[in-house]
Amino acid sequence: MNDKNDLIEKTIYGIEQSISSDVFQDHEKEIIELKDLSSGVGKSIKETVCAFLNTKGGYIFCGVRERDNKYILTGFDRKRENTLIELQTMFFKNDVDVLINLSDYIIFEYKNILDKTVAIIEVRPLSEDLKYLKFEGKYYERILTADKIIPITKLVQHKEYKVELEYSKELSPVPDATINDLDVEKINQFILKINTTGKKETIKKDIQDARDFLTRRYCISYNNKVTVLGMLLFAKDPFRFLQYRSELDCYFETGNDIGRDKKFFQDDVLNLMDDAFAFVWGHIKVGRSFVGGGISLPEFPEKLIREVINNASAHRDYTIDKTVTIIINPGRHIEIKNPGAFKPKMCILDISTSIEIRRIIPGMPETKNPKLANILKAFDKIESYGIGMATLVSVCLENLIDVPYYNLSIPDSISLIIPSGKLMDEDSQRWMDSFYGYIDKKLESKTTKQHELVLVYLLKSERLNLKRQYTILLSPANNHFDVLSDLKVAGLIIEHQISTEQTPIYILDRELTLVDFIEKIEDQTGKYLKKIEDFQRQILNIIYRYNQYAGHPVKPNVITSNLYLNAQIQGNIFEGNSSFYETLSRKVRKTCNDLEKAGILQKNKDRSYEIKGSEVL
Numbered sequence: 001m002n003d004k005n006d007l008i009e010k011t012i013y014g015i016e017q018s019i020s021s022d023v024f025q026d027h028e029k030e031i032i033e034l035k036d037l038s039s040g041v042g043k044s045i046k047e048t049v050c051a052f053l054n055t056k057g058g059y060i061f062c063g064v065r066e067r068d069n070k071y072i073l074t075g076f077d078r079k080r081e082n083t084l085i086e087l088q089t090m091f092f093k094n095d096v097d098v099l100i101n102l103s104d105y106i107i108f109e110y111k112n113i114l115d116k117t118v119a120i121i122e123v124r125p126l127s128e129d130l131k132y133l134k135f136e137g138k139y140y141e142r143i144l145t146a147d148k149i150i151p152i153t154k155l156v157q158h159k160e161y162k163v164e165l166e167y168s169k170e171l172s173p174v175p176d177a178t179i180n181d182l183d184v185e186k187i188n189q190f191i192l193k194i195n196t197t198g199k200k201e202t203i204k205k206d207i208q209d210a211r212d213f214l215t216r217r218y219c220i221s222y223n224n225k226v227t228v229l230g231m232l233l234f235a236k237d238p239f240r241f242l243q244y245r246s247e248l249d250c251y252f253e254t255g256n257d258i259g260r261d262k263k264f265f266q267d268d269v270l271n272l273m274d275d276a277f278a279f280v281w282g283h284i285k286v287g288r289s290f291v292g293g294g295i296s297l298p299e300f301p302e303k304l305i306r307e308v309i310n311n312a313s314a315h316r317d318y319t320i321d322k323t324v325t326i327i328i329n330p331g332r333h334i335e336i337k338n339p340g341a342f343k344p345k346m347c348i349l350d351i352s353t354s355i356e357i358r359r360i361i362p363g364m365p366e367t368k369n370p371k372l373a374n375i376l377k378a379f380d381k382i383e384s385y386g387i388g389m390a391t392l393v394s395v396c397l398e399n400l401i402d403v404p405y406y407n408l409s410i411p412d413s414i415s416l417i418i419p420s421g422k423l424m425d426e427d428s429q430r431w432m433d434s435f436y437g438y439i440d441k442k443l444e445s446k447t448t449k450q451h452e453l454v455l456v457y458l459l460k461s462e463r464l465n466l467k468r469q470y471t472i473l474l475s476p477a478n479n480h481f482d483v484l485s486d487l488k489v490a491g492l493i494i495e496h497q498i499s500t501e502q503t504p505i506y507i508l509d510r511e512l513t514l515v516d517f518i519e520k521i522e523d524q525t526g527k528y529l530k531k532i533e534d535f536q537r538q539i540l541n542i543i544y545r546y547n548q549y550a551g552h553p554v555k556p557n558v559i560t561s562n563l564y565l566n567a568q569i570q571g572n573i574f575e576g577n578s579s580f581y582e583t584l585s586r587k588v589r590k591t592c593n594d595l596e597k598a599g600i601l602q603k604n605k606d607r608s609y610e611i612k613g614s615e616v617l
Contacts, residue, residue, distance in 0.1 A: 007032075008059065008120060012113055015064060015071050019114065024069040028145050031058035036065040036074055037119075041083040043136075046091050051140040051147040052123035053092065053105060054132045058142065063118035075116030084108055084119060092133040095159070100133060128172060129162055161221075170232065170318050170369040171218055173225035177241045179207055179214070181226065182234040186268065187213070190233065194378050218371045228318045229371055232269040239266040247323040248272045248313065250279040254330065269313050269372070273381055276309045276326060283328050285420075299420045300334065304395050308416065310381045311388040312338050314373050320412055333419045340368065340414055347408075348473065348505060350498045355507055357496055358465040359473040360406060362389035389472050392418070397453050399423050403460040406470040417469075427565055428456045434542070435512055437551030442490040454483045458493060458508050474506060517544040524613045525600050538563060539591055543601065544611050553608035556592055560585045 011032055018025045028034055033048050045060065052058040062084070063076035088106045093099055107122040126132075132139045132150060139150040161171075184207045191201045191213070204210035214220045219230030231242050238246035246268070252261040261283065265275040285299040312324045317340030325337040348359040376382045392404045402419035424432070432439075432452050439455070440447045454474065461471040474484060484506060487493040492512070496505040518529050518537060521544055529540070542562050546554040564581055592609055595601040602612045 012111060016114055019071050019073060028066060030142060030144055031056060033058060033060045034065050035060055035062050037062045037076060046135050047140050047147045049087055049123055050092055050133060050135040051142040053126050054140060055125065055142040057123050057125040060121040061118050062121060063116060064113060073113060073116050076119040084121065091135055094133060132158060170229040170372045171221065171227050172319065173221055174228055174231050174241050177226040177231060179211060179220065179226060181236055182207055182230060183236045184210055186234045232372060233375065235268060238268050244321050244323045245318050248276050249323050249325045250276055251327045252283045253327060270379060273310045273313055277306055280305055280309065280326060280328060285330050301395055301400055304391060307388055307391050308336055312336050314376050314382050315368055316340050317368055331420060333417050336416045338414045339412060341412060342414065356465050357498065357505060358470040359505060360470050361503060362472050393472050396423050397457060399453060403457060403464065403471060405464045408470055409468065423453055423456055427569060430562055430565065432456065433550060434545045435549040438549040439492060442492055450483050451487060454487060455492065458506060462507060515541065517541050521611055524611055527600055536591055536595065539588065543609050547610045553604055553610040555608045556589050560588045
């Protein structure tokens, strides 16, 4: 099917020469069929179209036929054009008797042969997941120049292959690739690796000697086609055949062109993983810790970096000709953009209430590329299905990164964002401090650090979900059953209305999500506060939260620290702006004095504040 125009022109020229010289040359081939069509688009042409679809494709010349070693040129009547167009939608069904739209597979054009116009039907071969189609209940394939009914054993075999292909995108055949495009040295390296696990496979002397091994490993399909899997692992030149499916692009973003670095890697999947890790590990920030005598601590744990990079190549969708992209934004996050999409049953979405839920179910034992995953496990590149998300959650709850999340807004793309920093950052710690009395009382004074971290994880998940980002669902499957059970019994978390017995979805006790208490302050003080200034509102909300949920009054320096941090988070100031802090501190003290004079606040002997009428410990 390469050099389409050359093939068509060569066929036309040969027919013209045969007619003009009266010397017959046979131009019907495996992918060339001549049809008269003087009596219309009949059963024979439909059988041929079906056979071409199910085999290698081909071309049907309508308006010329061969009989008794002579070409009869009748031409094609364009008034019959609609009968050709109907071939795209009206005749060919799949296994469940559904007509398939074949507009992308059946194409038409007109050509002149001598003084006649002929129609040429180009039939493109179906992808393996669409094969086989049938016409009038029968499946046809092209064998040499004949259309033959496909044997039932072959149909059954291909149905089994399609079931596997549905979950194994890496088993798709690679057009034009042959076994000779694979590297026997790479194959032998793999054999040496698997032999260390106790399986004994002989070293291959050449690529033909490796044929049986490659077939058993799904690198060659049952019909002797080199698969994507074979190319990913053992190709001499993967990019030649796989294009962007064998490329991984890395960027180091610093916010200016001078510091920007990038690398585009094109190689087999194992080398891509190693090259990408080397790039990322060489660019992430490394700090110093006073713990352990000042050891170096990277911005992200090494195990996590290796796992998310390797999983990106292991579980991407290899039917999509796009690259995996890794973007390092130092001090902020790493983003990994992966071609593909989560299976619908992995995604939980509910936006029917103000508590929007966007969660990904971790640990599902499925992958788009199970054969590739099994081989990568032999190379210690990945562990097992679902481990990647479990690692993300575990590292987060160890307080080594902030909450990871997925952006699914771009079709056929999954973006994993792993923020640097800590889950229990300064903002979260202040939130926890202000609610600690309420939390500890509900947990009967048995609050642990793990309880606090899980609560913060759920708080941040809800905030990210509102921003249309997907977070990983906390569940017994990722080892937090005891903590979740404690929090549920205490009433600090509740199950969302869309929870099921198999998949509980936890959200925070709604008291823990409150940010505006003005109405409650009005009830308590008897003062009308709807029209107060925003700065006064912020101060009153902070004081009320500490009074009611932490159980103690608040000093001005705590209020100032909260407001200062909020300004940093909102990007209004830079960290370490001491003059801003001093100005803010003076403004807080003055405002608190004004609110005290207005009878809204009460000032204690230690110069702490509480809402007038509060009952604090």
